[in-house]
Amino acid sequence: MTARIIKRAAALGVIAAMGAGAALADYDDDELVIDGVKIATKVPAPPGHPLPEIVSGWRFRSDETQALEADDFENPAMVAVDYGQSLWDAVDGEAGKSCASCHGDVEESMKGVRAGYPKWNEKAGRPFTLENQINACRTENMKAEPWKWESREMLAMTALVGKQARGYPMKIRKDGPMAEWIEKGKELYYTRFGQLDMACSNCHEDNYGKMIRADHLSQGQINGFPTYRFKWQGLGSLHRRFSGCMKNIRAEPFKRGSDEFVALEAYLAVRGEGLGIETPAVRN
Amino acid sequence: MAAPRILTAAALTAALAGGAWAAETAPAEVRFDGSAVPQRLTDAPGDPARGRAVFIDRKLGNCLACHANSDMADEPFHGEIGPPLDGVADRWSEAELRGILVNSKKAFEGTIMPAFYKDSGFNRPLRKFAGKPILTAQQVEDVVAYLLTLKEE
Numbered sequence: 046m047t048a049r050i051i052k053r054a055a056a057l058g059v060i061a062a063m064g065a066g067a068a069l070a071d072y073d074d075d076e077l078v079i080d081g082v083k084i085a086t087k088v089p090a091p092p093g094h095p096l097p098e099i100v101s102g103w104r105f106r107s108d109e110t111q112a113l114e115a116d117d118f119e120n121p122a123m124v125a126v127d128y129g130q131s132l133w134d135a136v137d138g139e140a141g142k143s144c145a146s147c148h149g150d151v152e153e154s155m156k157g158v159r160a161g162y163p164k165w166n167e168k169a170g171r172p173f174t175l176e177n178q179i180n181a182c183r184t185e186n187m188k189a190e191p192w193k194w195e196s197r198e199m200l201a202m203t204a205l206v207g208k209q210a211r212g213y214p215m216k217i218r219k220d221g222p223m224a225e226w227i228e229k230g231k232e233l234y235y236t237r238f239g240q241l242d243m244a245c246s247n248c249h250e251d252n253y254g255k256m257i258r259a260d261h262l263s264q265g266q267i268n269g270f271p272t273y274r275f276k277w278q279g280l281g282s283l284h285r286r287f288s289g290c291m292k293n294i295r296a297e298p299f300k301r302g303s304d305e306f307v308a309l310e311a312y313l314a315v316r317g318e319g320l321g322i323e324t325p326a327v328r329n
Numbered sequence: 330m331a332a333p334r335i336l337t338a339a340a341l342t343a344a345l346a347g348g349a350w351a352a353e354t355a356p357a358e359v360r361f362d363g364s365a366v367p368q369r370l371t372d373a374p375g376d377p378a379r380g381r382a383v384f385i386d387r388k389l390g391n392c393l394a395c396h397a398n399s400d401m402a403d404e405p406f407h408g409e410i411g412p413p414l415d416g417v418a419d420r421w422s423e424a425e426l427r428g429i430l431v432n433s434k435k436a437f438e439g440t441i442m443p444a445f446y447k448d449s450g451f452n453r454p455l456r457k458f459a460g461k462p463i464l465t466a467q468q469v470e471d472v473v474a475y476l477l478t479l480k481e482e
Contacts, residue, residue: 236452237452238451238452239451239452239453239454239455239458240443240451240454240455240458240459240461240463241443242444242451242452243441243443247441248441251441252410252441255408255409255410256406256407256408256409257394257395257408257409257410258387258391258393258394258406258407258408259405259406291453292455295454295455295458296453296454296455297453297455297456
């Protein structure tokens with residue numbers, strides 16, 4: 046071998062070792078406890094899982110960002126949760142009802158609910174995300190206008206309902222008609238998109254734990270949504286995040302609520318099974 | 330059918346700086362020898378100083394997103410996705426480096442590294458980038474010229 050080839054092999058050898066990843070993946074060991082509730086931010090991956098371990102994005106954030114999420118008085122998303130509570134109690138629509146008219150106390154009736162979404166809806170013949178379910182309640186039961194996906198109201202309500210599942214392990218039903226959607230989501234996850242020609246897996250499976258310029262790559266888990274991001278200076282939905290990742294690789298994103306994003310959401314719920322719900326999480 | 334080619338401002342400046350209208354090889358016309366591209370993509374030679382700027386620029390090469398590079402120690406945020414590029418000119422020839430830039434998938438199957446001089450075959454490219462390569466022919470030559478300065482021996 047010439048000197049050049051030996052060097053080249055050495056350089057690429059380093060990559061191969063890094064590619065083996067897991068052992069070197071870099072995130073911290075802090076544990077997340079909010080209001081006395083311990084939230085699972087790292088769980089073992091079941092056999093056959095594409096990841097060697099399942100880790101929340103929280104572990105990859107700086108201590109300062111982690112601290113904001115760990116304290117409800119500091120968490121900047123709590124204003125939205127309070128707004129969600131006022132919407133919960135407010136009568137809206139021609140039926141003269143509020144969410145509370147049917148569901149009573151949100152802390153009781155919505156306990157753990159978020160952790161089971163997306164969920165098959167027989168009547169609609171498709172999976173419902175939490176947003177879909179909220180709008181179905183509004184249009185059918187309240188005879189009120191549906192909320193836009195990224196509206197202040199929808200973000201506040203999904204944050205309020207999501208918070209009632211804090212600490213509950215994410216676990217959706219995978220059988221029956223959901224199976225096909227999860228499979229479709231998996232296919233999308235491994236599909237390369239955009240001018241940069243990357244798949245979700247290129248960043249969040251092959252390279253989590255590493256820096257991509259100023260960003261510390263996580264596994265792209267979904268257990269914290271809607272999430273407060275400094276960059277957004279507010280809450281944003283999961284589908285907004287999907288859209289941002291697609292634009293970063295210079296791909297035309299799918300629409301919020303599209304079949305593609307719903308399928309991706311269902312697949313990611315399975316991929317992150319067991320992680321505790323953190324809603325509303327704080328990220329940079 | 331090939332879309333009419335529009336010279337970007339950068340390519341235009343580059344061409345003028347070269348003192349002539351440089352002839353360019355279109356992305357689809359680039360000839361590979363294995364994973365290498367022996368022939369320059371433009372008549373005008375690459376400029377290492379401009380190449381260095383393209384390497385850093387987040388909207389152009391953004392090579393620093395994935396590669397650390399000691400020559401740019403004063404730039405913050407070097408990525409960890411690819412190997413550091415220190416001494417890269419000792420490991421690869423000019424033709425090989427050009428090939429890696431034009432389309433790294435020929436040298437590294439399944440790599441995350443984007444192809445910088447390819448303008449078709451993408452899945453849902455953002456409209457404003459559709460039908461265009463990430464870098465112009467001249468920018469590729471400039472980056473190659475810059476990489477050739479990264480020697481340790």
